[in-house]
Amino acid sequence: MSLINDVLGYFIKRRRTRIEEFKEFPIETQNEVFFGLIDRAKYTEFGLKHSFKDIRSVADFQERVPVSTYEEFYPYIERVLKGEKNVLWPSEILWFSKSSGTTNSKSKFIPVSEESLEECHYRGGKDLLTLYVENFPENLLFEGKALSIGGSLHPNPFNTHTIAGDISAVITRNLPKWAEYMRTPSAEFALLEKWEDKMEHMIEVCSKEPVTSILGVPTWTVVLLENIMERTGAKNILEVWPDFEVFFHGAVSFTPYRELFNTKFFPGNKVKYMETYNASEGFFGIQDDFDLKDQMLLMLDYGIFYEFLPMEEWDKEFPKAITLDDAEIGKNYAVVISTNGGLWRYKIGDTVKFTSRYPFRVKVSGRTKQFINAFGEELMVENADQAFSFAAKVCEVTVKEYSGAPIYMQSDNKGGHEWVVECSVNPADTQLFVSKFDEKLKELNSDYEAKRRNDMALDIPKMHFAQTGTFYRWMENRGKLGGQHKVPRLANTREYIDDLIKFL
Template sequence: MKLVNDMTVWFLKRRFERIDQFKKNPVETQLRMFSELLETARYTEWGAKFNYGQIRTVKEFQEQVPVSTYEDLYPYIERVLKGEPNVLWPSQIEWFSKSSGTTNARSKFLPVSPEALEECHYEGGKDMMTLLIHNRPETRVFDGKGLSIGGTLHANPFDDYTQVGDVSAVIMQNLPAWGQIMRTPPLDVALMDHWESKLEKMATICSQENVTSILGVPTWTIVLLDQILELTGKKNLLEVWPDFEVFVHGAVSFEPYRDLFCQKYFPSPQVTYLETYSASEGFFAIQDDLDKVGEMLLMLDYGIFYEFLPLDEVGKQHPRALLLDEIEIGVNYALVISTNAGLWRYLIGDTVKFSSKYPFRLKVSGRTKHFINAFGEEVIVENAEYGIKTAAQKTNALVANYTAGPVYMGDGSRGRHEWVIEFTSEPQDAAAFNRILDESIREVNSDYDAKRYKDMALLPPLVHVVPPGTFYAWMGRRNKLGGQNKVPRLSNDREYLDDLLAILQEN
């Protein structure tokens, strides 16, 4: 495999010149993306509606085209799902990525155009390895295989001629032959829809391969790695894969898991951890400096035009969005994208904070709404409220206040959500309340449901019932009493939970 590694490294090194170009000319690169997107879509229904053929400047674009949520765009996306051509983007759409997080449906369906696959997702995959090589010139990562855990694919419920699935599955299904050869497990196993059987087969197959890299979400990776250790009887994964070099991670914060990976799974400085920022909507950023943990280079030439919305502008009818050269370091912005799959001025729901300019590096700082996404489950407040309401109604309870956050995976332990709930009238059956709360959130959130499948990644919720007045006392301690201050319902860390539980311990 030495020849394969040397040729691949040589090929990818050449790509760094293009990355260096947009780092030196970021604003010009983005204006080129803007012009190319509008020119390509000018004859679509959307482009005709908003006079793309007459728009000459970004200012005109912002004045004429509204910022849109998924709910705003869904009437158009639904028509694309049903096979109608030239609605949002001129290319034929044969694939849709499925994601959770919408307030009015269990899953979102996002178009994946041929351009988005080739110029965005695949370009991002190549560039993450290019940047690894730039940081680790002596890498032998291509001497072995890359392990990746795919999602599943299903027929589009609106059109049998197209398919929907996790974006990872869409990408894997469309990889060229040389890409399939360089990865493991085989495609038929990677795309299995029965997670228990899939992980079992993956453990058996991958434990016998020379795996040198993993691409995945920490949550599912931990489940697989534990299964491999149990199967092989080894103490750590370097005893299984002695040439292992890099774990490419994304989707959730890696910090709660870093010690677990460095101490239990890969206890060696030879292993590199590389962060990426990608989603169903596109591939956005890659860590380009391994010494800058949590900071990623915004990739500017993937067919995506970026705008940045100050948080106090979110929800306004005519919000003022900023361009790349207008952002400030250390300020939270809601990310707005226009893409080569026909998502126009789309409010993706993430918030980002820039750590540097020229080059433009950012961190994913959260979501535009309170949420829990410690394990890739993307539970939003609307999901939580539905679960609380349903559980309370079915157990004759009245809920006064609540908050929830994550219990992170530990050494050999699964993650879960932890809830602190104050009742005005406690449920007749506490165990039933907890069970219905869990089932109701699974009902409306497909990503949470997947993580809860047979307790494989997430255990059932841990619920603490607190005495009346607990939340009032807690808000008082935080100087947050008053009508304008609200109890934070969800948090992606344990700050609120630990503070509340400390009050209980004091009493």
């Protein structure tokens, strides 16, 4: 290990002790976070309205504060956007994370306090490095540059004295000098507003840098890497960056992309893949064990208090949430958070399954608004990811993007599911691909299997195989290019699929 690795490795490993502590004492850690949040916010307007100063237990909190969606919580956020102080959180809010909002069609503005930046997002970044170094002590990660694909910033439309933008852009603008020195591209270009200009600069400049890691969303990383290979004439990315070590990925499931990265971009077994679970609202999880794919350690000391809604409670007017100590392995839960940015019992829209307790690890199973349940099949993104991965392996192709929706029952036909799929190359036998996809879904989801039995309620899936670039053109047409925007995988309506089919 080089000198720079020795020095940086020493400092980041100091966090390891704290990580081990909350793994051993998770409930106690969460209780400490909970009462710390309540104490900090007890004299805010929200805290006074809900009598935070009299709260003595989580049960008191749950009785006084309702579970809220963004739309229900927005009247408070709007006031913070307009510059009112001490509404949700005591410290001044100068930054807002703007999310594309996959739970609805509008953008969401999430307050980002100084505490949430330092105690959550930056701590998450440091712990990501800590856990990587812990797993791979002989790494040379810091010998090269870290590439990240971020968003852009612009004045808050409600108050020009504050700034709004993708959370990656907010983080980039506030990075310490040592971190800025180690990343590429420079903040000047990383924060360019026009996606095409940003991409062009990254292709030109980053292809000449000694990149050893990437932090980004798989969807847009694929676009960048394909363009770099085309521009340089390289057969794979290791010809461009021979010392590349690790792709830190998040925001969407890596399952549909894993084969593409392992064969086209980074052939062999040199490159590692490390999953993160972060969002505009906070940094939630990090893969700590490289033998456990798609499973992440829930980070419990980031100023976030977690609650979980069982699936049967998702759409109730007064849902009953559980806390960490009551979580069961294998069940689908909607995540509810209270944070050091002033979100209180806020439904972030993600669903998770616990894969272990002590330590508490989770895998992201989908979105509360991204599922298909038109016929009682309760199909989650997790099911579709695994089924597409299986079918692609059998047919020796790679699935790059997909989106699905129901086909509603009519007098002359049964119901079903319709999919648009973009592969590296189209399968030679498309019927085999569909058959294997359907077969795997039946294996993974007993409700789907019951509806498909003897074609009783659902016909075999209808699948369109799109040409390369279809999803990019669709997202571009929707004004949804960039790292903060994600392709909607599943919808319980035909809102997306009908529009997407027009691009075939």
